[in-house]
Amino acid sequence: MTSPPIQWYPGHIAKAEKQLLEQLKKVDVVLEVRDARIPLATCHPQVEQWIGSKGRVLVLNRVDMIPPAAQQAWVDWFRTQGEQPYFTDANQGKGVSIVSQATKDAGNKMNQRRRDRGMLPRPVRAVVIGFPNVGKSALINRLVKRRVVESARRPGVTRQLRWIRISDQIELLDAPGVLPSRLEDQEAALLLAICDDIGEAAYDNQRVAAALVDRLKHIQSTAPEMLPDSPLQHRYELDPMSLTGESYVEALAEQKHQGDKERSARQLLNDFRKGLLGAIPLELPIGLEEL
Numbered sequence: 201m202t203s204p205p206i207q208w209y210p211g212h213i214a215k216a217e218k219q220l221l222e223q224l225k226k227v228d229v230v231l232e233v234r235d236a237r238i239p240l241a242t243c244h245p246q247v248e249q250w251i252g253s254k255g256r257v258l259v260l261n262r263v264d265m266i267p268p269a270a271q272q273a274w275v276d277w278f279r280t281q282g283e284q285p286y287f288t289d290a291n292q293g294k295g296v297s298i299v300s301q302a303t304k305d306a307g308n309k310m311n312q313r314r315r316d317r318g319m320l321p322r323p324v325r326a327v328v329i330g331f332p333n334v335g336k337s338a339l340i341n342r343l344v345k346r347r348v349v350e351s352a353r354r355p356g357v358t359r360q361l362r363w364i365r366i367s368d369q370i371e372l373l374d375a376p377g378v379l380p381s382r383l384e385d386q387e388a389a390l391l392l393a394i395c396d397d398i399g400e401a402a403y404d405n406q407r408v409a410a411a412l413v414d415r416l417k418h419i420q421s422t423a424p425e426m427l428p429d430s431p432l433q434h435r436y437e438l439d440p441m442s443l444t445g446e447s448y449v450e451a452l453a454e455q456k457h458q459g460d461k462e463r464s465a466r467q468l469l470n471d472f473r474k475g476l477l478g479a480i481p482l483e484l485p486i487g488l489e490e491l
Contacts, residue, residue, distance in 0.1 A: 233330035255306030261335035263287035270481035277485035290338035332377030409465035410445030431477040
């Protein structure tokens with residue numbers, strides 16, 4: 201299927217990036233939130249440059265949407281990279297207390313440096329950053345233990361930067377989702393679209409649904425232990441293995457939606473995003489799948 205590259209860079213994100221870079225100068229710790237289904241695709245290429253020597257807490261949200269085997273594989277892989285990931289289900293509060301403690305620990309190091317220079321300790325200033333719709337606002341609400349920021353499935357909900365007091369020890373900055381200005385890797389862009397981590401107007405549903413089918417087939421064939429049963433065949437009673445993603449969308453349309461391919465594509469994407477296809481990783485650590 202041929203179509204132009206996925207485009208997504210709305211003006212408010214350009215503005216948000218400029219604001220964020222200014223506010224990053226004022227923070228001690230960065231909570232980087234990624235989507236556990238696609239931890240690499242939701243890594244902003246400029247994050248390391250932005251963070252510099254500041255403390256960082258890496259949060260992989262939506263752990264409920266991947267199988268335990270995939271979670272363990274990512275833990276092992278990130279540790280080989282010298283990083284400790286913290287897995288959360290922010291909607292239900294799972295793992296949030298550990299993230300809070302990790303933020304305090306990173307702040308304690310900052311305050312120790314202040315003491316070493318003869319300065320008084322102060323509350324840790326932290327910021328939550330990540331792509332749109334990876335669960336930043338839900339995480340903040342759980343950290344604060346009350347609803348203080350709007351949380352929604354659609355990207356771009358958070359627009360303004362503001363400080364929120366979590367406790368006497370931590371002040372948190374809620375920042376809008378930030379996307380890179382360009383992403384040359386269109387496979388990664390398709391993964392972002394499948395997971396609803398970019399604006400819906402930026403892509404064609406039928407192309408993205410076809411990419412989802414092809415990705416599920418790829419995971420099932422290269423890492424069957426992560427996806428032992430075909431979620432598509434189980435839910436729709438239609439085996440995808442002999443079909444291309446595009447052909448599967450068309451066949452599902454004929455079987456379920458009187459030939460309406462757009463409706464078929466939307467059902468595939470919505471069912472995946474709501475977890476109705478099961479716990480599915482769309483990315484696996486390098487070495488577990490053929491890239």
